[in-house]
Every structure is written in C-alpha cells, then in structure tokens.
Amino acid sequence: MIERRPWLNVLSHFVLCAGVLVTALPIWITFVASTHPADSLMSGRAPLWPGAHLFENYATVLDSGLRAAGSVPVGMMMWNSLIMALMIAVGKIVISIIAAFGIVYFRFPLRRTCFWLIFVTLMLPVEVRILPTFGVVASLEMLNSYWGLSVPLIASATATFLFRQFFLTVPEELAEAARIDGAGPLKFLFDILLPLSRTNIAALFVILFIFGWNQYLWPLLVTTDESFYTIVVGIQRMLAVDDAEPAWHLIMATTMLAMLPPVLVVICMQRLFIKGLIEQEK
Amino acid sequence: MAGLTFSGVRKTYPNGVRAVHGIDASVGDGELIVIVGPSGCGKSTLLRMVAGLEAISEGEIRIGERRVNELEPADRNIAMVFQNYALYPHMSVFDNMAYGLRNRRTPRNEIARRVAAAAKTLQLEDLLARRPGQLSGGQRQRVAMGRAIVREPDVFLFDEPLSNLDARLRVQMRLEIRRLQQSLGTTSLYVTHDQVEAMTLADRLIVMNGGVAEQIGRPLDVYRHPATAFVAGFIGSPAMNFLPATVAATGSGVIISGTGHTLTAAVTACEPQRPVLVGLRPEHLLPASEDSAALKVAVDLVEALGADTLAHGILPGDGAGPALTVRLEGSRRVDVGDTVPLTVSPDHVHLFDPGNGNRLV
Structure with a gap:
C-alpha cells in the first residue's frame, strides 16, 4: 500500500520506535547488569552503561556456577534445557505429522471424532492437567529424567492442526499420482509430503524450540535432582537464596546466556521460518 | 500392449449416489477412445475406476486378459495424465519422470535411457534439471506426458489434460498427443468435456450423460447419426437446433409446431400426427431463394467469426416461435432484422422421440 501522508509516517515511526524501546530496554538493562560487579547493583541505582566485569562475570557463571548460592553450573543447565527443548520440538513435530497424515489421508471409523478429540485437548494445557500428569509421570518413574521433562509436553493439538491444514x-492428485507411481503411504509421506512441508516444519521447529526452552512450571515439578535442572528453573533457584542478597550480576549473566540459544535458532532458521509463515510452496 | 474391456461397470458411492449406471464397452489394442460428456456425467469416475483410484462397485474391468478390479493402481500397468498435471513440485523434471520407475526398481541405466528417450520425443531435453515451478503450462503438460510414457504402460489415461492450457496451446498439444499416441500405439482413454477435442482425437467416442453411455461410435458416425437428442445436441458446434414438430398427415414430412413451416423428411417409420423433436444442425441450413425456402428465420443476433457467420433468430409464427441458429458463409452479409430463407436436405433432418430422446429412423 502506498500512501503519501507525511504525518502518518511520523506517527507510525514514533509508534514503532516506542515499541522497540519497550522491548529492547529490559534486555539492555539485563546485559548492562551482567557486566557490573555485585556491589554496584546493590547501590540502589541501576547503571545504564556497561561496566568492566563482563568477562569475569560470564566466566564465573560458566565455570563454577553459583555454588555459593546452592546452584549447579550454568553449562549443565543449558545442556539440560537444550536436550529438553530439542526433544519437545522434534517429538511434537514427529507426532503431529503422523497424526495429521493419518487424519487427512486415511479413511477409518471415527476419523472426525479423533480429530476433534485432538483438537479439544487445546483446551487442556499442561497447567490444567498438571496434577494427574505428574501422577502418571511419577508412577512411570520418569521423575528426574529427560523423558519425564519432555514426553508429557510432546502431544500437540496446535501442530497437528497446522499440519492438517x-x-x-x-x-489430491499428487497423492493419486504417487499411488499410480507405486508409492505406498509411507513412501508418499517421506518422498513427497515431508519435502513439501519443509518450510512448515522449520517454522514450527523455531516456535516449538522456544516453547520448550522456556518451560518453567513442569521442569520445576518433575526435577528434584539438581543435575536435571533446566536453565529457566535454575535462574529461579538463584533468586531464592536464604540469608543473602541474590547475586544479581551473575543472575543477569545467566539470563543473557539463557536467551542465546532461542535467538540463535531464530537467526539461523529465519529465512525458512518466514517462508513457512507467509507462503506455501506448491 | 493390450485392449481394455468394461462389462457392466457400475459405481455407487457409499452415500448412495450412483455415478455410473452400467457401462459395457471394449477398447481395441492401440485404440484411442474419448469419453465425452458434460460435467457430472460420470466420465471421470469411469476413468478413475480404470486407474484404480475409485473402487468398482459392480461389473468388471479387464486390461488385456487381466481382471484389474482388485489390483492396486501401480499394479495395473497404466499411466495417467491429470488435469492439473500433478507433478511433484520439489522434484526436477528428470526425477518426476523417474519416480515411478525407481519405485518399480527399474535399473538405473534403464531409467536414464527411458527418460532420455521420452525427453527427446517431447523436446524436454534442456529442461530435465528444472523444477515444475520453473516451467510454462505447456512444458508442464509435456512433463506429465513424459511421466506417463516412460512407464511404457498398457493403457494411457488422460483426465482432461488440456483444459488448463490457453486456446492456442491446446490445439497444438492436441495434435502432439494424437501424434504421440499413434506412434506409440498405446491403448488410450481420454476424458474431456470439449467436443472439438473429442471429435479430433478419437478413434471412437463414448458419449456419456447421467452415468450412461448414450452412444459409442466413430466420431463422424456419431455426428451423422446421433443416437439420442442429447448426443445430437452435445456433439457439433454450434449445437444442433431442436424444434418441436408433428409428423404430417400426408406422411411426407414434419410440420414445425406453431409456425406452419413444413420440412420434407424421411418419416416412413412414424405414424402420422405423431409428435417428434426435429434436430437441424446450424451448418446444414442452407440459404435458399424466397419461394424454395422451407424455413424463414427472423435474425435477432449476428456473430461474425470471419470464416463463418452465425445468425441467431426465431422462426416467426404464433407467439415467440422456436429459436434457431444458422451457420452461414463468412462472406454473406446478414443484419439484425433480416429474414433469411433457408432450405435443408431431407438427409439432414434428424427426428427424435420427444419423450425419451431416442432417434426415430
């Protein structure tokens, strides 16, 4: 749309700049805080410009973690988070592709019912069913394991719905042509449907990876063993210290590190991600 | 190479809709049969039953001596060209053509040989590395043909393959398909709703309407001796004129109802006073002198096509009178409001039963 209205340009730029400021400022403050020594954050006035302790703080966090504050090394927590996020993202995509494939391409009794059953689970997010889910996971002895962290979060109505659409x-003729070409259902799925869904899978992977990475409540419940703490839970643990000031500079450094992988995923998959959101290659 | 036999083929969908009401036909080895009819007449369903994409409710389809009712599409040794081509968008032209062969575990060098041969025939050699998205409509059409050819099937199935092309390309591809089919000598079934395609391509036509084969025959036989009023109206362009009439008491012709016009026709088989439907093709109505004219049409619309001029009008009589279209030579000048005197040879007067539409001899 091309419009020639200068005041509208000014207004829209103002709104955009304000938006950027609102989004970026907290991140900036986090970054700044992670570069100062502990005492300069306790003075009551938040610094707005980076300090001199950048490498020191990050080295501390990555190396030893907050042993003093009763936490595990950040590297390990990031590893846990990464495993969990990958398991959730990959698991969700695999499960929902199979489910959508079944619902779209096969005729079986109660096909519609199955679809609606899946769809209805949209109304039951983890928070709602958290107690029974915890009960199941506990009786399956999956507490304090990567499976326990990821499996209950894998079923996804949203992704199934997206793939179905x-x-x-x-x-339809593509499926028919493949049938005539002698491709069975699985061959059709792998040779034709999956390559065509490439961009959708990428877009969904980005979204689901971030979803998995940011999980808080569930990891908090199922992990009691420190070696399975995820980074988001770990940050919370760092805050909850008795009889001491939270080590804000190190917490902020951890937060910056925690933000890194999702940002990297978005940047690396940006092209595919946007393609998957706006167009469908046919 | 093999022929194709339909015996008592019916299709009833699970919801009770009956699409095909019993087709009996046989297609000779190497013959190109065109199934033609309006949308919803069951022609595509019939084709898809041969392909194995629709189950056969009743009856039997044989390819050669083999009953194929229970076979998977891939095991029927057929190849199909779809209306929207159905090329795999993420595969190169080469892979599109090779995919079926790979699934059949054809040796690699054999695949390369067949694809190269097909590409040569279809002038696709320079395009083998491209993807369908980078091709024009005509080229995609050729790739779809190529995919069918490389399989070296017993039967080609064409499902309205030309309807997505523009008019010029359509004529060109029509010729190419015919040439290709003749040089390969492969038995073919071709579904279309375009009667020009049907007339030009077919060795024989199956004209379908409402799930029934109204007539099966060579194109010119169908044109000259349509078995029913439906076939007569469907084959031929512009469509045949239909005028309600009664057989004259003298037994020498028919009287067009409401106009008093009398046409000489072979009515020996009909009792006098019997109501009939008279069919006159626009191209068989010839201009005549005033006094020898059998019909006089009052022109109310003229379409000048260059080579021909189509004059639409009505036969004046009591009331509005029946409508009539006439095909005149392009050089002849006709204006709206003119009355054109016409004559028609008795051989070209078709008579149909007004009730069931069957041809009256």
Whole structure:
C-alpha cells in the first residue's frame, strides 16, 4: 500500500520506535547488569552503561556456577534445557505429522471424532492437567529424567492442526499420482509430503524450540535432582537464596546466556521460518 | 500392449449416489477412445475406476486378459495424465519422470535411457534439471506426458489434460498427443468435456450423460447419426437446433409446431400426427431463394467469426416461435432484422422421440 501522508509516517515511526524501546530496554538493562560487579547493583541505582566485569562475570557463571548460592553450573543447565527443548520440538513435530497424515489421508471409523478429540485437548494445557500428569509421570518413574521433562509436553493439538491444514492444501492428485507411481503411504509421506512441508516444519521447529526452552512450571515439578535442572528453573533457584542478597550480576549473566540459544535458532532458521509463515510452496 | 474391456461397470458411492449406471464397452489394442460428456456425467469416475483410484462397485474391468478390479493402481500397468498435471513440485523434471520407475526398481541405466528417450520425443531435453515451478503450462503438460510414457504402460489415461492450457496451446498439444499416441500405439482413454477435442482425437467416442453411455461410435458416425437428442445436441458446434414438430398427415414430412413451416423428411417409420423433436444442425441450413425456402428465420443476433457467420433468430409464427441458429458463409452479409430463407436436405433432418430422446429412423 502506498500512501503519501507525511504525518502518518511520523506517527507510525514514533509508534514503532516506542515499541522497540519497550522491548529492547529490559534486555539492555539485563546485559548492562551482567557486566557490573555485585556491589554496584546493590547501590540502589541501576547503571545504564556497561561496566568492566563482563568477562569475569560470564566466566564465573560458566565455570563454577553459583555454588555459593546452592546452584549447579550454568553449562549443565543449558545442556539440560537444550536436550529438553530439542526433544519437545522434534517429538511434537514427529507426532503431529503422523497424526495429521493419518487424519487427512486415511479413511477409518471415527476419523472426525479423533480429530476433534485432538483438537479439544487445546483446551487442556499442561497447567490444567498438571496434577494427574505428574501422577502418571511419577508412577512411570520418569521423575528426574529427560523423558519425564519432555514426553508429557510432546502431544500437540496446535501442530497437528497446522499440519492438517497444510496437508489439505496439497492437491489430491499428487497423492493419486504417487499411488499410480507405486508409492505406498509411507513412501508418499517421506518422498513427497515431508519435502513439501519443509518450510512448515522449520517454522514450527523455531516456535516449538522456544516453547520448550522456556518451560518453567513442569521442569520445576518433575526435577528434584539438581543435575536435571533446566536453565529457566535454575535462574529461579538463584533468586531464592536464604540469608543473602541474590547475586544479581551473575543472575543477569545467566539470563543473557539463557536467551542465546532461542535467538540463535531464530537467526539461523529465519529465512525458512518466514517462508513457512507467509507462503506455501506448491 | 493390450485392449481394455468394461462389462457392466457400475459405481455407487457409499452415500448412495450412483455415478455410473452400467457401462459395457471394449477398447481395441492401440485404440484411442474419448469419453465425452458434460460435467457430472460420470466420465471421470469411469476413468478413475480404470486407474484404480475409485473402487468398482459392480461389473468388471479387464486390461488385456487381466481382471484389474482388485489390483492396486501401480499394479495395473497404466499411466495417467491429470488435469492439473500433478507433478511433484520439489522434484526436477528428470526425477518426476523417474519416480515411478525407481519405485518399480527399474535399473538405473534403464531409467536414464527411458527418460532420455521420452525427453527427446517431447523436446524436454534442456529442461530435465528444472523444477515444475520453473516451467510454462505447456512444458508442464509435456512433463506429465513424459511421466506417463516412460512407464511404457498398457493403457494411457488422460483426465482432461488440456483444459488448463490457453486456446492456442491446446490445439497444438492436441495434435502432439494424437501424434504421440499413434506412434506409440498405446491403448488410450481420454476424458474431456470439449467436443472439438473429442471429435479430433478419437478413434471412437463414448458419449456419456447421467452415468450412461448414450452412444459409442466413430466420431463422424456419431455426428451423422446421433443416437439420442442429447448426443445430437452435445456433439457439433454450434449445437444442433431442436424444434418441436408433428409428423404430417400426408406422411411426407414434419410440420414445425406453431409456425406452419413444413420440412420434407424421411418419416416412413412414424405414424402420422405423431409428435417428434426435429434436430437441424446450424451448418446444414442452407440459404435458399424466397419461394424454395422451407424455413424463414427472423435474425435477432449476428456473430461474425470471419470464416463463418452465425445468425441467431426465431422462426416467426404464433407467439415467440422456436429459436434457431444458422451457420452461414463468412462472406454473406446478414443484419439484425433480416429474414433469411433457408432450405435443408431431407438427409439432414434428424427426428427424435420427444419423450425419451431416442432417434426415430
């Protein structure tokens, strides 16, 4: 849309700048705080410009963690988070592709019911069903394990729905042509449907990875063993210290590190991600 | 190479809709049969039953001597060209053509040989590395043909393959398909709703309407001796004129209802006073002198096509009178409001039963 209204330009730029400021300022303050020594943050006035302790703080965090504050090394927590996020993202994508494939391409009794059952689970996020889920996971002895962290979060109505919608836009004749070409259902899935869903999978992976990375409540419940703490839980643990001031400079450094992987995923997959959101290659 | 036999083929969908009401036909080895009819007549369903994409509710389809009812599409040794081509968008032209062969575990060098041969025939050699998205409509059409050819099937199935092309390309591809089919000598079934395609391509036509084969025959036989009023109206362009009439008491012709016009026709098989439907093709109505004219049409619309001029009008009589279209030579000048005197040879007067539409001999 091309409009020639200068005041509108000014207004929209103002709104955009304000938005950027609101989003970016907290991140900036986090970064700044992670570069100062502990005492300069306790003075009551938050510094707005980076200090001189950048390498020192990050080295401390990565190396020893907050042993003093009763926490595990950040490296280990990031590793845990990474495993969990990857398991959730990959698991969700695999499960929902299979589910959507079944619902779209096969005729079986109660097909619609199955779809709606899956769809209805959208109304039951983890927070709602957390007690029974915890009970199941506990009796399966999956507490304090990567499976326990990821499996209950893997079922995904949203992703199933997205893939179903995408599969419905793939022309029926493609499936028929593949049938005539001698491709069975699985071959059709792997040779034709998956390559066509490439961009959708990438977009979904980004979203789901961040979703998994940011999980808080569930990891908090199922991990009691420190070696399975995820970074988001770890940050919270760092805050909850008895009889001492929280080590804000180190917490902020940890937070910066925690933000890194999702940002990297977004940057690396940006092209595919945007393609998957705006267009469908056919 | 093999022929194709339909015996009592019916299709009933699970919801009770009956799409095909019993087709009996046989297609000779190497013959190109065009199934033509309006949308919803069951022609595509019939084709898809041959392909194995629809189950056969009743009856039997044989390819050669083999009953194929229970076979998977891939095991029927057929190849199909779809209306929207259905090329795999993420594969190169080469891979599109090779995919079916790879699934059949054809040796690699054999695949390369067949694809190269097909590409040569279809002038796709320079495009083998491209993807379908980078091709024009005509090129995609050729790739779809190529995918069918490399399989070296017993039967080609074409499902309205030309309807996504523009008019010029359509004519060109029509010729190419015919040439290709003749040089390969592969039995083919071709579904279309375009009667020009049907007339030009077919060795024989199956004209379908409402799930029934109304007539099966060579194109010119169908044109000259349509078995029903439906076939007569569907084959031929512009469409045949239909005028309600009664057989004259003298037994020498028919009287067009409401106009008093009398046409000489072979009505020996009909009892006098019997109501009939008279069919006159626009191209068989010839201009005549005033006094020898059998019909006089009052022109109310003229379409000048260059080579021909189509004059639409009505036969004046009591009331509005029946409508009539006439095809005149392009050089002849006709204006709206003119009355054109016409004559028609008795051989070209078709008579149909007004009730069931069957041809009256």
